[in-house]
Amino acid sequence: MKIGIFDSGIGGLSVLHRARKMLPGAQFIYYADEKHVPYGERTPEEIRVFIGEIFGFMIEKNAEAIVIACNTATSAVTREYRSSFPVPVIGMEPAVKKAVDLYGGGDKRILVAATPITIKGEKLHELVERVDKHNMVDLIELPSLVRFAERGMFDSPEAEAYLRDALRGYDTAGYGTVVLGCTHFNYFKRTFRRIFGGGIRFTDGNEGTVKQLKRLLPRLPASDEPGGAEIYFSGVRAGAEQEEFIARCMAQLDSVFEIE
């Protein structure tokens, strides 16, 4: 059983990280479209072309399900497009509903952080309109966090300075929850916490996505071992240096996993 997971880059590793824990025995193909990252600053038309190539690659590799581990890519394609493939295709959207359901009852606001494409997209606006009954939700575009993540500059002073500057017009003490609406933002939970304070809560779509994947799959072979993953960078098998970078990303994800 092979499951394809893809993202523009290393953000979707946060989905792979969780999937390996929740689906022992599964084998994964992870595709980072490093040739075209960041998607968040491209046009939806360009992104659709990239996605078409990646789907072709996944089908050729016999993936039995495909996860779009990227909020930006998901926002650029329709549900009909996703269901036109011969295997289940699971997308991701910012976990705004989860944030409202879990933490929307108090007086603290909810900040949805994502890429420009996701923030400007119709899908997110419809979602917020549907679930934000008490007008508690604000939005922010943070494109440069993707670039910092891709350079491995997690929790770096540069990323923190960028984030502080981007948040200058926001009353950070007024927020209780940050929705990580881009998979790349998981690497920066500690940085967000330094700025918003230790009490800040996070929601992301990772767990929900893997649960949905689990529901759609036939029974997996019993195993206690986390599943293995083949890593590709825009269709080319990752070399030693890239594997080393991926291992660093996974270690960072391990270190922030418990922060919720």
Ligand code: DGL
């Ligand atoms: N990781 C992607 C997301 O979840 C987008 C990053 C990018 O801009 O390429 O939206």
